Amino acid sequence: MAEISFPLPDLGEGLIEATVLEWLVSPGEQVERNQPLVEVETTKSAVELPSPQAGKVVRIYGGPGDKINVGEPLIVFEVPDNTAGIVGTVPKEEAPKRRVRLSAVLDED
Amino acid sequence: MSNSILEGTNAAGESTADDTVATPAGSEPATTVMSMQQALNRALDEVLADNPKAVIFGEDCGRLGGVFRITDGLQAKHGAQRVFDTPLAESGILGMSVGLAMAGFHPIPEVQFDGFAYPAINQIVCQIARMNYRSRGTLPMPVTLRVPSFGGIRAPEHHGESLEALFAHVPGLKVVSPSNPHEAYHLLKYAATRPDPVIFMEPKSRYWQKGEVDTARHDAGGGSPTGAKVMREGRHLTLVAWGAMVARCLQVAELAAEDGIDIEVLDLRWLKPIDAEALAASVRRTRRAVVVHEAPLTSGLGAEVAQLITQSCFDTLRAPVERVTGFDVPYPSGDLEDEYIPNIDRILFGIQRVLEYKRG
Secondary structure: OEEEEEEOOOOOOOOOEEEEEEEOOOOOOEEOOOOEEEEEEOOOOEEEEEOOOOEEEEEEOOOOOOEEEOOOEEEEEEEOHHHOOOOOOOOOOOOOOOOOOOOOOOOOO | OHHHHHOOOHHHHHHOOOOOOOOOOOOOOOEEEEEHHHHHHHHHHHHHHHOOOEEEEEOOOOOOOOOOOOOOOHHHHHOOOOEEEOOOOHHHHHHHHHHHHHOOOEEEEEOOOHHHHHHHHHHHHHHHOOHHHHOOOOOOOOOEEEEEEOOOOOOOOOOOOOOHHHHHOOOOOEEEOOOOHHHHHHHHHHHOOOOOOEEEEEEHHHOOOEEEEEOOOOOOOOOOOOOOEEEEOOOOEEEEEOOOHHHHHHHHHHHHHHOOOOEEEEEOOEEEOOOHHHHHHHHHHHOOEEEEEEEEOOOOHHHHHHHHHHHHHOOOOOOOOEEEEEOOOOOOOHHHHHHHOOOHHHHHHHHHHHHOOOOO
């Protein structure tokens, strides 16, 4: 397993920090991509941050009221080694399905 | 200069195709099961160990080990001088490759995704592909450009494109795509020891599939590492494919067998130059052919394959060569890619059209 750290992104134009309002996930929880992780407040607005990826939450940084600087760690995920950092999703291997049947009279000359 | 780069590395690349050492069946100590990711990673590790002039670089290739883990652990093992991160600037990645190749290195750059190659087209087409020709052979370009390619992983725009026809059209470039872990290991080791630029198209939807890799020997049947490979023998029709479509065609062949149709699957492997002899040899026997690719239909490589087959097999063909391909639209995101990439039923339909073709 590999750990992937997600730092607090710049949530506006040149914002330098945000304040945690409420964590919507907790360590040990499995989250999906785009699932809301945390509500934070900046000098411009309060926003929910969607998860950049799927994975198990290992650590979260800051409780309600704590300030976090842009670029500092916000959350750490644990993911399988071979999917760490991937863009997109690993295709599922499924049994082949068909609707089309072949029919032919083959002359073997 | 080019000789010094290749010295000592050719042997590893060439020996894989050498079938003179007979190994008893069932006792293959060199065969291990690994994913295509692991096979590519191992090949790169060995290339770095064999050739001190080999260097790997690209976006996230160094510390992270690549978004697909292909270069995982290589920076720690071989050092940040030889495996390193670049800025997000593909024109710079390929421009730097030109300079490194001129200076006697063997650059193995990565363009993180197919669609990111477009900003580097000038460096690839106007510099890398031509420098050897332009300099009358004094400035060879031993550049092995790895491009995670094709679709199938539900990624956003620019992450699912098939550029083989674009690259194959450029004189001076070679283009190759592996279809399974074994091919990935050997073709990458072969490509990375060539004195010429090779575009190495990795089928990203197959990265996680595991398969047996015989690291000692590439083609047990004695085939050439520059040739196509029959992945399944059949009598009635040849499916021609490359990259991720080979696995799908093998599935189709199994299903067709249920209907009494015996399909041969030819993995083209090299998309430039194409192994015209292998195409001819296969279709002369089966007398029918369908070519399958993910790229759009119009001016896709399927047209080239169809012409090569027609040229060599015109008198024996029972039907025009059929093409089953992506559509003439930008590569679609999300679930729509299931409609875009040739699926089992579309390939079966293509086969049926060939089977029921009547002359005159």
